[in-house]
Amino acid sequence: AQKITQTQPGMFVQEKEAVTLDCTYDTSDPSYGLFWYKQPSSGEMIFLIYQGSYDQQNATEGRYSLNFQKARKSANLVISASQLGDSAMYFCAMREGPNTDKLIFGTGTRLQVFP
């Protein structure tokens, strides 16, 4: 079974609108961390936001927020007020358990923002 599933290969959003990128995860470990990274066409992975499994509140970082639904094992990224520069690949990743620091990535969602 896939550890991280991103079911949207591509998404379109109009500038200034909000968009939600879906991510579901699979783990039986109670301790885990969830990350979102952005990868523009230049190739460099840019950290956006982090949610720990024990965090009581949803994480927010500027225009990024993480809609964390633990029971549904989902960690969707919400981008508010989209900008043209948000066009990129977005990857959801998980660090599973307290004894490892490796990240397991999904296959990504390509977001295109149009004027």
Place this chain on the structure above:
Amino acid sequence: DTGVSQNPRHKITKRGQNVTFRCDPISEHNRLYWYRQTLGQGPEFLTYFQNEAQLEKSRLLSDRFSAERPKGSFSTLEIQRTEQGDSAMYLCASSYWGQGLSYEQYFGPGTRLTVT
């Protein structure tokens, strides 16, 4: 404040040759990671270090791959007897780990390997 740097940025090699990549992490970071990314996929974990100790290595990592971080600063990833299937982007990342807490990984620009 310099980020993670990787050299070379691009490498073209013939099948059967050995290649070596270098990664320089952010200076205060004690953990260093290697990932591989093929077209249309997310990065796939290869290995990671804390200081000079290699803490974890992917079971998918062939014996042809070896990574070192001899002085706990920069790291090298060597691929021996390259195969066409090794063609990918090799990403390095670093992070700070302390007091039982691990923080986000910062990635370098990657080294794109093409094996002909």
